[in-house]
Amino acid sequence: MLFGRHKKNLIKIADKEIVDWKYTTCGYCSTGCSIEVGINKEGKAVSSRGAAGADVNRGKLCVKGIFEHELFSTAGRGEEPLYRDSPVEEYKKVNWDFALDTMAEKIKGIQEKYGRDSFAIISTGQILTEEFYTLGKLTRGAIGTNNYDGNTTLCMASAVSGYKRSFGSDGPPGCYDDFEHTDCLLAFGSNLPEQHPIIYWRLKEAMEKRSFPLIVVDPRVTMLAQFADMHLPITPGTDLVLLNSLAHVILDEGLEDADYINASTNDYEAFKALVAEYDPVSASKICGIDEDTIRNVARLYAKAGKAMSIWTMGINQSTHGSDGVVAINNLNLITGNIGKAGGTSLSITGQCNAMGTREWSSCSGLPGYRYLENPEDRKEIADFWGIDEEFFPKKRGLFQTDIFPAIETGQIKGLWLVASNPMSSLPNSERIRKTLQKLDFFVVQDAYSDVESAQYANMYLPASIWAEKNGCFTNTERRVNRITNIQQPYANSKPDLWIFNQLAKRFDHYKTMNFPETSEGVFEEMKQLSKGKHRTLDISGMSYQKIEQQKGIQWPCREGDETGAQRLYTDGKFQTKNGKANLIPLPFIDNNERPDNEFPFWLNTGRVVEHFHTRTRTGKMGNCNKYSPTPYMEMNPDAAADLGVEHQSYVRVVSKRSDAVVMVQLTHRIPYNMVFIPFHFHDCANRLTLGLLDPYSRQPAFKQNAVRIEKIDQQEAAQRNLESRSF
């Protein structure tokens, strides 16, 4: 009271009257932050905070996590199962029995008429690991379709494929603790401050303690690029050339770790012969990074002692995404930077449980990183599940991105989508719109009934969300963490596990199979399948209680282990046949759509921190959504001046696919010949993208497209934009 009133008034500060904090794990990205949700007297979730004792986030949360308690009451949640004979009719509310009976009957009908694989199932990276395992069991063991994949094909497929090609198995070998030990960090197409702010904070903490070079490869001047010691503004789609050239310099100058190469890698000679073609002078002409910089980075990296690489969608979402990942692995193998503290190839994963689906969903094969192509694996799982091994296909079926073209041309007649929204997330939205209308039977299972893909479905199943359920997620650093049941399922929505189990009952194989009812029961079953001396994915030493106690445990955690292992391949032994990692020669083929006279701009797409995926969640929370409530496009001011385009005006962007209306944000963050549009918004960026597929991972290249910019009547544009935003 230095100034103001003489009599003190009561100070009022918002009090949410929290009576209990409940532990769970964040349901957005793969960082895997531990959250405590505050519950008030009425039992309502009213607050979120980071769990201070958790190693991953150490009490911090990003903007999305801070408001995650609001998720339970977001608009647009599905309340009852809905059904209609045809998508042109109105939905009618139905009960669960009717819905599941009808669904089973339709699946069987389509399979009888067109063959087992004519019904496709596309899942997600969002649901719990136990649910993934059960869905895989239902799909592979009871329904028996081979056209089953996750939407993780859009985000992590290239990392999975690259890891498998290099190391013989999936699984990021490093962890966040590597930041504390590394002497050089190379980030490819990964903008941590925007995409994974908590991982950025862990990096920042490490950098404040100890200085080491941060090198960022990104065509945009992202915050990470701006803060980097070196920023390499690369030409889109040419990372492989840069990586081959880095390897060229290292081998050329004898900077490689010859002992490690000899002891732990295959095919060095073939690799060496290939990278010999990528001298920095030739490479600089393609990738746009000058030869001095290439040499400088190569020397820094090779001489660092402990050097690590991270990457995200800048590598994965390209036509050579898998090759890019392998090339990063190559770089780390020749410098001996795998399996050591501060030396690793760490893919920064996308969805909260992208890892869970990779490990246990059977999308790409059989659970626990087992392969359909491997007869022993088929027999082991068939016996374990109690079915005939001949029921399994001998080779994995179509990837997610190949399932849609198969629907388009009629090979696939039925589709079941689980927590995925291809109407907004897949490239070339108009093609997807056309495709989804060709289905005989289409089920959407999602927490939100207003998810855009549901408009073409026959059936909508309301799923429970996040901590309305109980189970586990695995994060980027292979840490299994617990999602505990904080709130009861909304309305008549049901946990995905319940839905899978109930549907399983309606298939013949259910008689001989066992589908545990509880998540913990499923987890115990997964533990049995994870045991094995040479198996990296071993969770047999974990239990729900132990995971909660330690606020997450990394695998492998073998039976009897106190806790998990931070890193894989520390002994230089890999999951390949001979135990050595593969050095793979990777010739660069430039097959991208490139800007030309008609479409003179690169279109780059990406993420903003306040939104998650197709905004079905964050688009409804004002305190996230308000930072970008409507689509925008970053554009270079010089290019805009030449076209007469003004800041904060609408333009029409046209590609060879279709068009989109966006508001222009002028910034020198991007080059003259490029524009950037966040992908989150429905009927926007993905109307323009081509999404050429990676030959190995079948992941689409979202970030390399060509567009032109046209002026548009401002009122018409505003109206069109408004009509595209139901949330």
Add this chain to the structure above:
Amino acid sequence: MFQTREEERDYAFLNDKSHQPVNRYGKSIELVSESDPLAGKTLNINGDTFVSDNPNRYKQHGFHFTADNCIGCHACEAACSEKNDNPAHIAFRSVGYVEGGTYPAFKRLNISMACNHCDNPVCLKGCPTRAYTKFAEYGAVLQDPDICFGCGYCTWVCPYNAPQLDPVKGQVSKCNMCVDRLEVGLKPACVSACLGNALNFGVIENTPENRQQAKTEIPGFPRTDITHPNIRFQQTKSLPPEMTRTDSAAVKYHKDQTDGVYKPIVDKNKRAAARKWSLKKLRSREDPLVLFTLISQGVIGAFMLLFLGSLAGVQPLVSAVQSSAYLPMLFIMLGIESFALFISTMHLGKPHRFYRAFNNLKYSPVSREVAGIAMFFNSLLAHTFFSLFDYSITQTLATVFAYAAVITGPIALYFMHKIYRIEARPFWNHHQVLTAFYGNMFTMGTLLTGLVFVPVFIYQGQSVIALLDVLAPGLITGLLIEGLGHMSHTRYLKTRGCEASVSYYEQVTTFGKTYMARNLMLVINILVAGILYIAASESLLVLGVWVMLALSIIVSALVSRALFYVLVIPTTMPGAFFWKNKGFEEHARESGLAQMPQVGVIADVH
């Protein structure tokens, strides 16, 4: 009592081991001694009588922001809004940015800003209701929404856009320094949430661990001499000489070659240089104030003219006051002034708390203006009442109250002008406000008198020329005072630099045609009034021209006053592309996007 998390980490705890004796402005950092009667008391947070043993409880605290590190991730804003349970359209802390350079040599500087709990809290001084208190505990400037009546004056005077006026609740709220967390030794929620290691907090002038600077200037942050804000910065990485804003304000920041400080200048790229009318944009939330100020000035002017004129024996005015039309004239003045007071009261967020306007006569020009206007109005009312009777005592009382009215009226207008002399609003902070208000007193006063008494004189067969001869010089004087004020104001705007020059740029571009038209009307009005004065005719044609002139003066005055409100550009923080961008807010309202509450823009603010 705030509950600390289990296993709370070091970053969340306050850790000031020592402190400077005085801050850079020479003010003691220790606000009161341990033995002071103010010390050792509970803060009474939500009725909790807990008294903290925080050893630095009576020292001025403040934020420290390492601008080099901010990644613009919104965690601070989110943590703040989550803790304070704020809806999307209200934020105690906001992050905006400035950027500069050419790709790829490009730099973006994010700025996270909340309340700076200033040494000189202009919000506290400006608030008419005394909703603000600067506490001895931590030097926190806290505002009580339950006292506030939503006039929004604190949002005008604050250079940092810290107080937030909620159009839905009709009240202001702001950063409370998380004093509940400070009481248990924790840093504020925003600081604890920071993911760039940019935001910090502690005893003011202390440089946090691993930081080298505690300076008061970064590009985009307003000058600190107005309020002596309790915020310190580190910004060591060099930036391009010119940093632009992404929001719609036509402001950018240019590095001064002599002192290296970034100063606000006009960003001509933001607005086409073309002169426009932008008549629709003349309407604003302050529309009621346009009418309130003009009417009050007119009524005061008219009463002074009639009373002082008749007192001086000016014949036409003596006969006006003695005519049977005088009482109706008094009622007209009371009527329109009542209307003016009504709309200005309804303009408050909580009109039913209007009586609180007098609470801060010690500091607030708003309180003083309201008191002045109230005294004038009541004097006029009393004068009118006593003028109804014919006794000598009532006549004496009527005269006494008339004197009271002519004394309080101009004083009220002086304080009305003081309201706008805000350092954080350079467009207003000029004597032109006074010339405009007093000029209008003359102009509108004579106009109002003429509008009533010219018809009366015609009806009564009296000489209209004699009356016009008296009124015209008053009219011309008022217009000249206003005109000269505008000329001086224009010179000031052109040379003042900062946001003043930006307002000037808006004046001659966005409102260029409107502004020129106003100037032209002012000149024409003066010339026509002069010609009519010299012509001294009461032909129907001349009277017709007088009527046209009256209309022209009214239109010109309305446009002029509307421009006064819409052209002001405060020394606020830079916004982001959507959030805290006035241009986007306008677009969201016009396009209908604001109908979705999650857009964070209130659809209707009028």
